[in-house]
Amino acid sequence: MSFSINDFLAQLNKSGVAYSSLFEVQVTPPSGLQVGGQSAVNTSDMVYRAQNVNWPGRGITAAELKYYGPTQKIAMDSTFNDVTVEFLLSESLYEYDFFESWQDIAVGKYRESSDVNADAWLRFFDDYKGTVTISHFNEREQLKYKVNLVDAFPINVGDIQRDWGQNDLIRVPITFTYRYVAKAK
16 A cells, blocks of 8 residues: 555544643642742642643563563563653742742751751651643643643752843743652543
8 A cells, every 4th residue: 555645634634633732730739838828729820830841651660581481571560750840930939939848848948947957857748749730632722631640749949040141031840750640531
């Protein structure tokens, strides 16, 4: 069978194509998160600040098994790559403080004290885990696919590039780790 451009276009028109810009990121922090002394339960504005995200991938850890003959690899476990979301910062840098405050729940608020040992105790996992939801839409703004990063928390609040010679918008990359990815309904 030879390649036909008409068949190719017909197939694309039938099933459509996905666009990288049609996404949304929702962040659900742990219930105890406070930013600047205020409860941070309303994160709806954060949806509009997520500029880019890498869709989570999954790998399989394999073990080598040999009874007789050639060695065979068998599946042992799933592995998940950390996910980075780049957020556009507001004038007050609220988003930056939001994610650092989330990290404070995990490792202590010593960044707010002159005594590095003042509050540097590690917390229980249940105290700082949250959820990150990534949604994909079609051109008609219909939800087509959604995943939850379960038991997520920010492991890295990235550097913020400042430059006297530029007048660019400021963004901060936030890297999340999580237990697993669940397809959301």
